[in-house]
Amino acid sequence: MFATSLRHALVLAALALACTAHASSFDCASAASKTEKAICAEADLSQLDEQLAERWRSTLAKVPDPQALKTDQRQWLKSRNACGDRTACLRRQYLMRLSELEHATQPFSWDATWQLIPPGTSTAATLTTRRRDAAHISFDIEAAEGANSGNLDGLATLKNGEAHYVKGECALNFTPINGVLNISQAGADADCGGGMGVYYSGTYVASQQALTLDYDMLSLGLARTPAENQMLHTLLKGDYQTLVEKSGSLMAAEPSNDVPGSEVAEMWMRGLGATGVVMRASDARFWVLLVTYDETGHSRLRYYTNAAPWKTRLPEALQAWHERMKDHLQLPVDFMP
CATH class of the missing domain: 2.40.128 (Lipocalin)
Structure with a gap:
């Protein structure tokens, strides 16, 4: 009985390893670089890699100049690998390349x-x-x-x-x-x-219409996993997309002394200045202070958190950001449920 159970466990383990080894367009068992290891470790990235491999094959068969596409693909791989193991950077590279290959088969015209x-x-x-x-x-x-x-x-x-x-x-x-x-x-x-x-x-x-790629909190690096991304969707509701669109550039700031292990990212956009601040803890707690608009079109600061003890007060890092911004953002804070 024990031997049978052991054999069954070994079979399951082998199957799991096989799935992991072929979770992307290349053999994960021989992944050597930081980038390849990151792709193999993240199911979301692995899925994007598989999508890209499939689109690459179909595109290569249809374009008028396959050799030019092959050369371009090698250049893209250098850009992808420059991301190292940064998940957000890799996700953006894949989303952009998927969009590019989607349009590469169109006939070229200068008009x-x-x-x-x-x-x-x-x-x-x-x-x-x-x-x-x-x-x-x-x-x-x-x-x-x-x-x-x-x-x-x-x-x-x-x-x-x-x-x-x-x-x-x-x-x-x-x-x-x-x-x-x-x-x-x-x-x-x-x-x-x-x-x-x-x-x-x-x-x-x-294209006559501006492109909209599937950028989200994962693409921006504000969420580390699909589960965290969904958590932010649930927390922010309609303001989720507002946060994505206002993220602009992210700057790491000092952690909050009253939240051990916290990471703080301040957001700003060229021509607009500061647009918000996001803090996360290692246990997937989030604190968000976001410049947004009410139903009358007036600017507001909305505060969201999934940490129950903090629902009615700002952590030190967010309070410090709010104080610094008062010179040009004299806005009340709405504490969201």
């Missing part, structure tokens, strides 16, 4: 409207290109980073299938790769007509 594949929730750009003659294209691009914006138009010269624009210290290169368009920029934001932090570089796909 098109293009949308930037956004690297975050506060970045957007729309580009219009028109072929003027055999040697030139005209372009008009509008971009935004938070509340800051930029606009540039001009005439670019076609050479060897690419387009090049240079004016003063600003230079843009337009490089088609099958059905998508990559833009690289040389010159500072202001050199190219952009507000602070506004750049035009990135990958664009042909």
Whole structure:
């Protein structure tokens, strides 16, 4: 009886190891880098990796220039691996690449409207290109980073299938790769007509509508696991998406002395300033102070926590943030149930 039970346990263990070893597009048993190990360790990332592998195969069979796509994939893998084991960074890389491959099979034309594949929730750009003659294209691009914006138009010269624009210290290169368009920029934001932090570089796909990727708290790094992400959904309700959209840039702050093991991230957005602060503890407790709007359109500060003893008071770190922000955020705090 014991031997039978032991054999049964060994079979189950072998099956579990087999599932783990093939949880992604590569063999997890031979995963060596931080990135590969992180993908194998996270079910969510492993699923994205499998999705990408499937889309890669189908896209490669349909694009007019498979070799260019292979070269581009190698460049993307370098960008992905630069994330190391940072889950949020890896998730964003996969979501952006999935969107890119979805559009790569479209026929390329210089007469098109293009949308930037956004690297975050506060970045957007729309580009219009028109072929003027055999040697030139005209372009008009509008971009935004938070509340800051930029606009540039001009005439670019076609050479060897690419387009090049240079004016003063600003230079843009337009490089088609099958059905998508990559833009690289040389010159500072202001050199190219952009507000602070506004750049035009990135990958664009042909679309009349701005792209909306499935960015969430996992993509931003404010939730570490799908369970924590769902917990924040339940806690914040309608303000969950508000927090995602207002996250902008995150800055690590000092932990709260009255919550041992806490981690604090302050949020700010270009042109808007501070938008909120999020604190988490290792036991999946969260504290959120968020700039939002009431039903009349007036700004408010809403405070959420899933830690019952803190429902009616702010932890030290959030209170300190609130005090620092009073000069330009003189807002009452609504303690949410």
